[in-house]
Amino acid sequence: MSVSRLSRSAIFAAAALAGSEYGQAAAGGDRAFGEYLSAECVTCHQVTGQATGGIPAIVAWPEDQFIAVMQAYKAKDRDNNVMQTMAGRLSKEEIEALAAYFGSLPIQPLRN
Amino acid sequence: MMIDRRRLLAGSSVFGAAMVLGAPALLGQAKQRVVVIGGGAGGATAAKYIAKDSGGAIEVVLVEPAGEFITCFHSNLYLGGFRDLKSITHSYDRLTANYGIRHNRQAATQIDREKKQVVLADGTRLPYDRLVVSPGIDLKYDSVPGWSQAHEETMPHAWKAGKQTEILKSRLAAVEDGGTIVMIAPPNPYGCPPGPYERVSMMAHVLKTAGKTKCKIMVLDPKESFSKQGLFQAGWEKYYPGMVEWLGPKIHDGIKSVDPKTNTVETGFETYKNAALVNVIPAQMAGKIARDAGLANASGYCAIDPETMRSSVDANIYVIGDACIAGDMPKSAFAANSQAKVAALNVRGELTAARVFPARYANTCWSLIAPDDTVKVGGSYGAKDGKIAALTTFVSQTGETEAMRKEQQAENMGWYAGITSDMFS
Numbered sequence: 001m002s003v004s005r006l007s008r009s010a011i012f013a014a015a016a017l018a019g020s021e022y023g024q025a026a027a028g029g030d031r032a033f034g035e036y037l038s039a040e041c042v043t044c045h046q047v048t049g050q051a052t053g054g055i056p057a058i059v060a061w062p063e064d065q066f067i068a069v070m071q072a073y074k075a076k077d078r079d080n081n082v083m084q085t086m087a088g089r090l091s092k093e094e095i096e097a098l099a100a101y102f103g104s105l106p107i108q109p110l111r112n
Numbered sequence: 113m114m115i116d117r118r119r120l121l122a123g124s125s126v127f128g129a130a131m132v133l134g135a136p137a138l139l140g141q142a143k144q145r146v147v148v149i150g151g152g153a154g155g156a157t158a159a160k161y162i163a164k165d166s167g168g169a170i171e172v173v174l175v176e177p178a179g180e181f182i183t184c185f186h187s188n189l190y191l192g193g194f195r196d197l198k199s200i201t202h203s204y205d206r207l208t209a210n211y212g213i214r215h216n217r218q219a220a221t222q223i224d225r226e227k228k229q230v231v232l233a234d235g236t237r238l239p240y241d242r243l244v245v246s247p248g249i250d251l252k253y254d255s256v257p258g259w260s261q262a263h264e265e266t267m268p269h270a271w272k273a274g275k276q277t278e279i280l281k282s283r284l285a286a287v288e289d290g291g292t293i294v295m296i297a298p299p300n301p302y303g304c305p306p307g308p309y310e311r312v313s314m315m316a317h318v319l320k321t322a323g324k325t326k327c328k329i330m331v332l333d334p335k336e337s338f339s340k341q342g343l344f345q346a347g348w349e350k351y352y353p354g355m356v357e358w359l360g361p362k363i364h365d366g367i368k369s370v371d372p373k374t375n376t377v378e379t380g381f382e383t384y385k386n387a388a389l390v391n392v393i394p395a396q397m398a399g400k401i402a403r404d405a406g407l408a409n410a411s412g413y414c415a416i417d418p419e420t421m422r423s424s425v426d427a428n429i430y431v432i433g434d435a436c437i438a439g440d441m442p443k444s445a446f447a448a449n450s451q452a453k454v455a456a457l458n459v460r461g462e463l464t465a466a467r468v469f470p471a472r473y474a475n476t477c478w479s480l481i482a483p484d485d486t487v488k489v490g491g492s493y494g495a496k497d498g499k500i501a502a503l504t505t506f507v508s509q510t511g512e513t514e515a516m517r518k519e520q521q522a523e524n525m526g527w528y529a530g531i532t533s534d535m536f537s
């Protein structure tokens with residue numbers, strides 16, 4: 001099934017329905033570890049939570065949805081070779097840590 | 113004595129941050145100092161992450177003569193009319209203010225490795241506990257016969273962004289229909305593998321938009337093949353038919369000489385007389401400051417430990433970005449940013465006993481071929497077999513949908529916003 005263009009909540013719902021691993025992923029990852037790992041993400045994603053161009057916002061998401069989307073890239077259920085490559089090397093714990101860290105950040109207002 | 117005091121401070125919860133902030137003069141040398149040479153993709157990132165993540169425990173001094181940084185990345189988009197110069201020019205103000213980084217606006221003239229000091233242009237000596245070196249590349253001005261630094265305005269390289277890019281852009285605008293443009297492409301290794309070919313695409317786009325479709329861009333390449341070759345050549349065929357001709361070394365048989373007076377380029381195969389524009393991109397090597405300090409090997413670049421980015425010849429020095437030998441990673445701003453974070457983590461690990469994790473690196477390079485048609489190449493990397501090795505890689509395919517190519521251009525613009533805010537704020 002290609003779910004490349006589905007929204008994150010649709011992915012989450014689909015995964016939960018199918019009872020797959022990432023539908024039931026537990027929240028509560030190691031936030032400090034996530035902060036370290038996040039350095040790799042913020043070369044593209046804005047830490048302020050703003051979407052820019054073709055790079056979506058990933059800040060302040062519910063952790064379970066974040067985890068579900070990352071698992072979908074990892075499993076190549078969601079297209080985009082950049083994100084498949086980034087997620088592909090992350091373990092379950094690392095994805096949970098990232099979800100905890102990005103989930104805890106506030107969306108900052110635009111500058112200027 | 114100094115060391116004892118430092119230990120005491122580090123281990124003490126009674127003398128907290130207030131003490132450190134309140135009595136800097138008293139504590140004097142107690143704070144460890146990291147000097148970063150170069151405020152580009154590697155250096156600015158390293159300075160930020162060391163200062164930010166050490167929460168003030170490490171003093172960070174950024175040595176960079178320029179007051180603002182013009183990115184070489186996306187300078188091709190400026191050439192093509194997709195960006196203005198202001199949008200690729202960045203101030204250091206927020207970086208220094210947000211993280212308490214001291215910006216010393218001078219060039220480093222020498223690294224005294226024995227004394228662990230950086231000598232600045234005005235003679236000042238800056239002691240360091242650890243040094244991060246990210247000076248980028250220097251051009252080999254003697255690598256193209258007949259061409260030298262004295263000719264860089266007549267035959268621009270535009271491989272350092274700023275004035276050179278503007279010269280190339282205005283010269284391109286002045287090319288008349290039917291004129292021949294010659295690009296002499298660089299040999300490996302050089303900054304940004306797809307860069308010259310993205311530039312060819314942007315030049316062709318400018319000519320085509322101005323209705324000058326009888327122009328011809330001759331690309332004389334010392335390499336047998338180049339990055340994303342199939343994708344670029346398919347793009348040139350599609351958007352700029354008959355306007356771009358790429359010749360490898362077997363066909364042109366080498367650049368015999370160039371004559372900046374007559375804008376002539378002579379190869380073993382043909383002589384291009386009175387070219388409308390000649391863009392010479394010469395061979396490259398690590399920045400002088402790194403070579404003079406003995407950090408580079410015979411290749412002209414600096415060997416590093418792939419686990420940490422530490423120099424192979426000096427344990428107190430880290431070399432990142434274009435100046436280092438990064439194994440399978442290309443020389444790119446993305447790569448320099450990624451290496452900077454590994455270096456920053458290890459510097460903190462050494463100086464403040466921060467937790468250190470295994471190195472992970474990533475890269476993606478987008479290239480604009482025509483409006484809304486962007487291709488990409490990238491991968492993830494780790495330390496393996498004594499070098500930075502590719503773990504997984506990907507590259508765009510010929511025949512991708514228009515929608516996908518357009519989306520990739522949006523990613524490219526978003527990435528630029530992302531990496532520049534990561535570097536400068």
Ligand SMILES: Cc1cc2nc3c(=O)[nH]c(=O)nc-3n(C[C@H](O)[C@H](O)[C@H](O)COP(=O)(O)OP(=O)(O)OC[C@H]3O[C@@H](n4cnc5c(N)ncnc54)[C@H](O)[C@@H]3O)c2cc1C
Pocket residue numbers: 149150151152153154155175176177178181183184185186187188218219220221246247248249270271272303304307399401432433434435443444445446447448476477478
């Ligand atoms: C035309 C072009 C297009 C490119 N496109 C892309 C792209 O699309 N994507 C991408 O990822 N990369 C791209 N790049 C590559 C990218 O620009 C470089 O890989 C990257 O900037 C390297 O970072 P760095 O820190 O090693 O050096 P730089 O960013 O070059 O920074 C070096 C800094 O060090 C300073 N310096 C040098 N010597 C000294 C000294 N002695 N004392 C003090 N300061 C010193 C310089 O002033 C400079 O500011 C492109 C490059 C070019 C030329």
